[in-house]
Amino acid sequence: MATTTTPPAAPKLNRLGLPQADYRGSKTTLCAGCGHNAISERIVDACFEMGVDPVHFLKLSGIGCSSKTPAYFVGRSFGFNSVHGRMPSVATGAVLANRSMHALGVSGDGDTASIGLGQFIHLMRRNLRLVYIIEDNGVYGLTKGQFSATADIGSVQKSGVVNEMPPLDTCSLAILSGATFVARSFSGDKKQLLTILKAALAHNGTVMIDVISPCVTFNDHEGSTKSYKYVLDHEEALQEVSFVPYYEDIAIDYDPGTTADVEMHDGSHLRLRKLAHDFDPSNAQQALKVLGEAHTSGEVLTGVFYIDTKKPNFVQQLDLVDEPLAFLPLDQVRPPRSVLDEVMASLA
Amino acid sequence: MSSSGTLLTSAASSVSTATLLNDFSLQVATVNGSGSQSSNLVLLRTLFQMGIPISGKNLFPSNIAGLPTWYTIRASKHGYVARKKEIDFLVALNAETAREDVLALEPGASVLYDEPLALAKLRADLTYYSLPFDKLVTPVCPQAKLRKLVRNMIYVGAVAHLVGMEMPEVERALQRQFAKKKKAADLNWGAIQAGYDYAREHYPQPDRCQLRRMQATQGKIVIEGNAAAALGCMFAGVTVLAWYPITPSSSLCEFLIDYLKKYRRTADGKATFAAVQAEDELSACGMVLGASWMGARAMTSTSGPGISLMSEFVGLGYYAEIPAVIFDVQRVGPSTGLPTRTAQGDVAFAAWLSHGDTRHIVLLPGTVEECYELGLAAFDLAERFQTPVFVLSDLDLAMNHWMADPFRYPEKPWDRGKILSADDLQRLQGDWGRYRDVDGDGISYRTIPGNEHAMASYFARGSGHNERGLYSEKPDDYTHNVDRLRRKWEGAREIVPQPVLEHEGKGEIGIIAYGSSHPAVMESLDQLRAEYGIEPSYLRLRAYPFAGAIAGFVRRHARVYVIDQNRDGQMHDLLLTDLGAELGARLHSIRHYNGLPVDARSLTDALRSQEHQTN
Numbered sequence: 001m002a003t004t005t006t007p008p009a010a011p012k013l014n015r016l017g018l019p020q021a022d023y024r025g026s027k028t029t030l031c032a033g034c035g036h037n038a039i040s041e042r043i044v045d046a047c048f049e050m051g052v053d054p055v056h057f058l059k060l061s062g063i064g065c066s067s068k069t070p071a072y073f074v075g076r077s078f079g080f081n082s083v084h085g086r087m088p089s090v091a092t093g094a095v096l097a098n099r100s101m102h103a104l105g106v107s108g109d110g111d112t113a114s115i116g117l118g119q120f121i122h123l124m125r126r127n128l129r130l131v132y133i134i135e136d137n138g139v140y141g142l143t144k145g146q147f148s149a150t151a152d153i154g155s156v157q158k159s160g161v162v163n164e165m166p167p168l169d170t171c172s173l174a175i176l177s178g179a180t181f182v183a184r185s186f187s188g189d190k191k192q193l194l195t196i197l198k199a200a201l202a203h204n205g206t207v208m209i210d211v212i213s214p215c216v217t218f219n220d221h222e223g224s225t226k227s228y229k230y231v232l233d234h235e236e237a238l239q240e241v242s243f244v245p246y247y248e249d250i251a252i253d254y255d256p257g258t259t260a261d262v263e264m265h266d267g268s269h270l271r272l273r274k275l276a277h278d279f280d281p282s283n284a285q286q287a288l289k290v291l292g293e294a295h296t297s298g299e300v301l302t303g304v305f306y307i308d309t310k311k312p313n314f315v316q317q318l319d320l321v322d323e324p325l326a327f328l329p330l331d332q333v334r335p336p337r338s339v340l341d342e343v344m345a346s347l348a
Numbered sequence: 349m350s351s352s353g354t355l356l357t358s359a360a361s362s363v364s365t366a367t368l369l370n371d372f373s374l375q376v377a378t379v380n381g382s383g384s385q386s387s388n389l390v391l392l393r394t395l396f397q398m399g400i401p402i403s404g405k406n407l408f409p410s411n412i413a414g415l416p417t418w419y420t421i422r423a424s425k426h427g428y429v430a431r432k433k434e435i436d437f438l439v440a441l442n443a444e445t446a447r448e449d450v451l452a453l454e455p456g457a458s459v460l461y462d463e464p465l466a467l468a469k470l471r472a473d474l475t476y477y478s479l480p481f482d483k484l485v486t487p488v489c490p491q492a493k494l495r496k497l498v499r500n501m502i503y504v505g506a507v508a509h510l511v512g513m514e515m516p517e518v519e520r521a522l523q524r525q526f527a528k529k530k531k532a533a534d535l536n537w538g539a540i541q542a543g544y545d546y547a548r549e550h551y552p553q554p555d556r557c558q559l560r561r562m563q564a565t566q567g568k569i570v571i572e573g574n575a576a577a578a579l580g581c582m583f584a585g586v587t588v589l590a591w592y593p594i595t596p597s598s599s600l601c602e603f604l605i606d607y608l609k610k611y612r613r614t615a616d617g618k619a620t621f622a623a624v625q626a627e628d629e630l631s632a633c634g635m636v637l638g639a640s641w642m643g644a645r646a647m648t649s650t651s652g653p654g655i656s657l658m659s660e661f662v663g664l665g666y667y668a669e670i671p672a673v674i675f676d677v678q679r680v681g682p683s684t685g686l687p688t689r690t691a692q693g694d695v696a697f698a699a700w701l702s703h704g705d706t707r708h709i710v711l712l713p714g715t716v717e718e719c720y721e722l723g724l725a726a727f728d729l730a731e732r733f734q735t736p737v738f739v740l741s742d743l744d745l746a747m748n749h750w751m752a753d754p755f756r757y758p759e760k761p762w763d764r765g766k767i768l769s770a771d772d773l774q775r776l777q778g779d780w781g782r783y784r785d786v787d788g789d790g791i792s793y794r795t796i797p798g799n800e801h802a803m804a805s806y807f808a809r810g811s812g813h814n815e816r817g818l819y820s821e822k823p824d825d826y827t828h829n830v831d832r833l834r835r836k837w838e839g840a841r842e843i844v845p846q847p848v849l850e851h852e853g854k855g856e857i858g859i860i861a862y863g864s865s866h867p868a869v870m871e872s873l874d875q876l877r878a879e880y881g882i883e884p885s886y887l888r889l890r891a892y893p894f895a896g897a898i899a900g901f902v903r904r905h906a907r908v909y910v911i912d913q914n915r916d917g918q919m920h921d922l923l924l925t926d927l928g929a930e931l932g933a934r935l936h937s938i939r940h941y942n943g944l945p946v947d948a949r950s951l952t953d954a955l956r957s958q959e960h961q962t963n
Contacts, residue, residue: 026819055800060638071807071819078797080641080668081809082634083660089590089631093638093646096588096622098798101642119634122627321618325587326643326796330762332620333585333645335611337757343579343607344754347569 015051035187035213046197066108066135085116088123098324113149124177137215138226145218156223238303370425372436381413393521403429404749430868488538505543573745578604580723590635596743597677629654643796649675663702671730689943690743692913714866778803782817790836844891857884858905871948
């Protein structure tokens with residue numbers, strides 16, 4: 001143990017002058033070791049490092065273990081724990097009402113891939129500016145360990161029950177549905193997850209991140225394909241991911257032969273250094289192929305599968321005024337008396 | 349439309365030939381998708397322009413094209429706008445229903461029909477006008493593919509002659525209908541003239557049904573309830589609407605989107621509204637809650653099956669105390685029920701919709717003016733009480749044509765309810781609780797996301813929280829919370845639109861009605877007085893929870909008939925629950941539930957019959 005007595009360093013502040021403590025939330029009530037807690041920590045880190053303003057940050061969720069987590073990060077921001085599988089609609093209404101907000105939604109594999117599949121797909125279609133995180137553990141935790149629709153065939157429950165239904169691949173579904181930023185990560189991969197989250201906060205549309213997040217209580221045993229051990233043994237990163245926010249020096253060398261540089265709408269750069277695959281992140285068909293191959297071989301493939309920085313987000317598609325709709329004064333939303341007179345005259 | 353079609357064979361001589369001056373109903377029976385709506389609107393507008401009070405009711409099938417449809421226009425010098433039970437003049441153009449339609453008529457009625465249908469042999473106690481539609485349309489419409497549409501204008505001309513419409517008004521109505529399509533207007537005018545000329549030549553005698561110019565529609569408008577409600581939403585300042593198509597509510601959002609596109613864009617063309625056609629009603633309701641939580645004025649419109657799907661979100665909205673405006677344009681039962689027929693079937697459902705202990709504010713517009721005014725009021729109430737508010741319209745009110753006085757521009761600014769700004773929080777030194785009852789009315793203060801004060805944020809969730817909005821499962825926190833919610837709802841009784849004493853009668857009978865039953869009740873009051881010398885008082889409900897005045901009304905009458913357009917007397921039952929057994933014993937139920945708009949005669953007969961049993 002170190003015995004030097006240097007005074008505690010002043011807390012590191014981010015570009016808004018806020019300490020990391022301002023990005024924490026209340027104490028988690030999830031199980032010790034739950035992958036979701038690690039994801040909450042990465043969200044805290046990403047928001048702190050990116051200098052997200054808590055006042056202009058929203059956190060939303062559906063129902064389940066995953067959906068409890070917004071209480072555990074960015075405590076100074078507004079949160080909404082909505083209903084099972086329907087967070088996308090609440091987030092949609094919220095972002096339309098106030099386009100200046102950064103919104104982050106947390107869902108689970110049950111919340112997304114079963115009860116919420118309809119809303120999930122339509123969220124992807126609309127390209128609402130929202131970071132949508134699936135905390136994916138293959139089981140329903142709060143109801144004690146039933147399989148979810150992302151559980152792999154042959155995966156074994158603690159009680160010995162074997163899953164016989166094929167899994168839904170949320171990344172493939174998101175790409176097919178029109179999502180503009182699709183990634184998969186692992187709650188145990190601090191660096192990759194943090195980097196993807198930071199890039200996600202810079203994206204001008206829907207970001208879908210499926211984060212494999214082992215359930216230590218119900219799905220971390222031998223025979224599970226969502227256990228820490230299984231994921232550590234089978235994870236294969238598609239790329240080495242790095243991110244340079246717009247407010248930092250971007251003059252970092254990279255080799256265009258091995259690295260794809262994606263310039264994001266705010267001037268940030270997402271850099272994807274190719275590992276095993278020769279991969280173009282703007283090619284949806286290739287992404288689907290790679291995901292399909294990984295599924296066949298039993299790999300847990302992580303990385304950024306698809307990104308489109310050009311498609312307008314939902315608010316832009318609707319051509320809304322710049323000022324948040326929620327704050328428009330009465331005289332901008334109640335037409336003058338002459339309009340009522342005009343309508344009445346047309347009906348006379 | 350067929351009711352119990354008994355074959356009447358009364359002699360022609362017994363038939364009344366007294367002229368029905370400005371007081372008859374004309375029904376057009378056609379095939380869905382044949383374009384007859386334009387013709388019917390020309391007829392309706394012509395009467396309106398002649399100063400005669402009208403109403404127009406579309407009875408249509410759940411179908412795109414091919415099934416029978418009926419449009420009924422009522423002319424009433426008395427200003428009665430409810431459905432009239434008897435049809436006085438039938439235009440029979442649908443081979444499939446013509447026989448039944450004719451057999452259902454009262455003796456003395458008139459029938460204009462397409463010659464090949466050969467209806468005149470069915471009964472001897474009717475007046476018949478046979479027109480060769482195909483022969484007449486060919487010369488005026490050389491293009492064969494347009495004939496199907498133009499053909500229907502033939503009956504406009506023939507009816508115009510037979511009932512004495514002023515042809516310049518017919519032409520004006522036609523021009524209006526085809527405002528920017530001169531070619532279509534000319535073509536249709538040719539068909540109208542062909543019908544007119546043929547009828548004049550072959551049937552020179554005026555029909556029993558006759559029209560003469562009045563001055564009763566000056567300054568009035570004609571509008572559908574859904575358009576009226578849409579205007580209410582626009583002038584309330586709605587900024588987010590989310591909806592999923594469902595008859596009979598779709599046109600509410602469609603009207604609203606049209607109005608907003610026209611009147612709610614900034615000088616540079618940007619929208620001050622967001623309109624989303626959602627993937628289903630669950631999503632529509634979720635979007636409304638998300639937007640309202642953020643401080644926007646948000647609404648959706650739907651019908652019964654839609655509020656079934658929304659019920660989980662409505663419960664969350666109630667417990668998390670988020671404003672929302674939900675129009676429920678009621679229809680008969682499930683999607684495979686009679687989805688294009690009218691009913692007041694969601695009253696009890698909407699009042700207590702969702703899980704746990706939930707009670708909502710439900711507004712009950714009875715006229716198109718009120719579709720507008722209560723539409724406006726709904727947003728103020730939703731924000732004032734921080735809760736979902738239902739506006740219960742129905743197909744009859746929402747999709748049919750009603751005469752009305754021009755709507756009044758809102759004189760008051762909006763009521764955004766109890767909102768704390770960053771400055772307010774500064775003054776309070778950040779000491780506030782999202783679910784704290786500061787004023788004793790059960791209504792707590794909220795902050796709008798984006799509020800920059802460090803203590804502004806809270807975590808919205810269901811009822812598992814304490815008064816500061818922090819997660820709690822403590823028994824006391826829960827009961828305090830739901831008791832406050834009940835207190836809040838109780839406090840709405842005297843704030844919601846109050847009941848209207850439409851008629852102070854004489855004697856011990858009272859009538860309570862709501863929604864689209866109103867015009868039929870007004871007409872029934874006249875029938876009861878004229879025919880039976882009974883003069884009931886009539887109280888029209890406009891909202892739930894019930895105002896104290898309702899108990900007062902019941903107390904003043906020995907017998908109170910509650911009129912519902914549903915099988916079970918849902919409003920009757922809600923009143924019974926609210927008033928308690930002793931006062932509730934005075935309540936009697938009159939129910940109309942065959943999918944057709946209620947008519948005065950049915951009410952008069954039902955009330956009379958129950959009075960007989962009582963006395």
